[in-house]
Amino acid sequence: MARISRGSSSTLVALLLAALVLPTNALYFYMHGGQPKCFFEELPKDTLVVGHYSVEQYSAQTRAFAPDHTVGLTITVDETFDNDHRIVSQKGDAIGRFTFSAADSGEHKICFQPTNWVAHNGWLVGGEEVGGIRLTLDLAIGETSQIESTDKGKILDIVGKVKDLNGRLQDIKREQVFQREREAEFRDQSEATNAKIVRFTLVQLVVLGVTCAWQLSHLRSFFIKQKLT
Amino acid sequence: MRSSILAAGIAALYAVTASATALTYKLQPNEKSCFYTQVTQRGAKVAFYFAVQSGGSFDVDYSVVGPSARIIMEGSKERQGDFVFTANDVGEYRFCFNNEMSTFADKTVDFEIAVENESRAQIPSKQGSSPEQTSVLEESIIKLSSQLSTIHRNQKYFRTRENRNFSTVRSTERRIFNFSIIESLMMVAMAGLQVFIVRFFFQGARKGYV
DSSP states (O other): OOOHHHHHHHHHHHHHHHSOOOTTSSEEEOOTOOOOEEEEEEOOOTTTTEEEEEEEEEETTTTEEETTTOOOOEEEEGGGGSSSSSEEEEEEOOOEEEEEEEESSEEEEEEEESSSSOOOOOOOTTEEEEEEEEEEEEEEEHHHHHHHHHHSSSOOHHHHHHHHHHHHHHHHHHHHHHHHHHHHHHHHHHHHHHHHHHHHEEEEEEEHHHHHHHHHHHHHHHHHHOOOO | HHHHHHHHHHHHHHHOOOEEEEEEEEEOTOOEEEEEEEEEEEEEEEEEEEEEESSTTTTEEHHHEEEGGOEEEEEEEEEEEEEEEEOOOOEEEEEEEEEOSSSSOOOEEEEEEEOOHHHHHHHHOOTTOOOHHHHHHHHHHHHHHHHHHHHHHHHHHHHHHHHHHHHHHHHHHHHHHHHHHHHHHHHHHHHHHHHHHHHHHHSSSGTTTT
């Protein structure tokens, strides 16, 4: 019994570790030329964002993408609504995670730029990308990201599921607060436009009146000069 | 005993894997950008949602290509889309957005790609609760979960429409300003032209004949 449990426990640990690694179903994309790839996310206030990434480089020998530990990734997060104020600037390894919390509601620009990579230019061969860098990204936004970051596996029992539902409700609540703020901004914008219409109509009326007065006085003085009036 | 529960729990980790990634990407004019995901299990359901948040007339070309270059779906000048398809092949699936129709407007596209594999093993419930109880609870939790997903989708829809409304109002404001300036200038120009013509009628040799 003890021998069986020792052997199985090491495989269990191996399986658990494998589950914590980035799931193979996550989204990935290719980057060329060292250009940063940026995503713009509108985040309500106090939203937690957790990202797991893994950078792979194409190697011409094996003709495949493989993790290369000399390559790193620079992650920067800017608040575009606040003069591009940088709130996160992090340099990481080829495989890693990053996390940040949105201090204010608004649009955040999340940029990824590979560092230390060998400049093979990517090109398409028969529909498949060859060369360049492949970045696998798993971005979790919201309260659920807390659960996902600590227990990257799945929810095992009812209590965990209810906690997940609670987290999603909090997300919805925060999004509604954000939506209220934006609606107030929209209302302000509409009122400003309305006031502008009134203002420009008055300006046009004034210009019209002045032009009419000038026309009449000019013509009157012209006719008097011509001795017709 | 404990290790068997642990083993079942770890097996459950692999049983239900649903991964969803939601990102918002800004497409420059004349840019084509693709995102990829690997489907490891035949028959997995892939959900693809996208909505253009801002830019131009809020539409974008898209295409979904499966392994061996098989086109699963494509559309042009679509504002938003919400599709679920079954992935019959194992391999790399490519989701591409194309802004080549636009020469100066950049489009912001909010998209979500979710891959859901079927569950094979049942998750063991806590000891000491009857199976009927837990299945009723599980059912209501699943219902709640799907309703929350609906609410979340609705919120995304409202956000997209609100962005469009904002863009309309801003464009209205700009247009009012431009048209007012143009109209004032035209009024002044017309007044000057009228005065000039009347003077021309009554000047010189034509004095007294009009």
